[in-house]
Amino acid sequence: AKYTRVEKDRCIVCGACVAIAPDVYEYDDEGYAGVIFGGDDNRGVTAIDEEFLDDLLDAEDGCPTLAVKLSDTPFS
Numbered sequence: 828a829k830y831t832r833v834e835k836d837r838c839i840v841c842g843a844c845v846a847i848a849p850d851v852y853e854y855d856d857e858g859y860a861g862v863i864f865g866g867d868d869n870r871g872v873t874a875i876d877e878e879f880l881d882d883l884l885d886a887e888d889g890c891p892t893l894a895v896k897l898s899d900t901p902f903s
């Protein structure tokens with residue numbers, strides 16, 4: 828399984844992750860990207876469905892500030 832979260836202090840709102848994987852990433856009330864999948868609320872503890880794997884990798888590659896993080900285990 829893959830887990831993901833956004834390091835919000837690194838996010839410059841370039842929008843790549845939200846454009847690439849809108850089912851996984853969305854802007855929060857302050858305008859920064861975060862993980863919304865399965866109600867994760869950017870905790871990084873929700874296993875992302877396999878169908879979005881390529882999108883996760885593209886979002887990681889596409890983020891200019893390396894704010895999009897992926898992991899094989901849940902973030903704590």
Ligand code: F3S
Pocket residue numbers: 833837838839840841842843844845859860886889890891892893894895
């Ligand atoms: Fe922010 Fe990177 Fe997404 S800058 S909007 S986390 S692609």
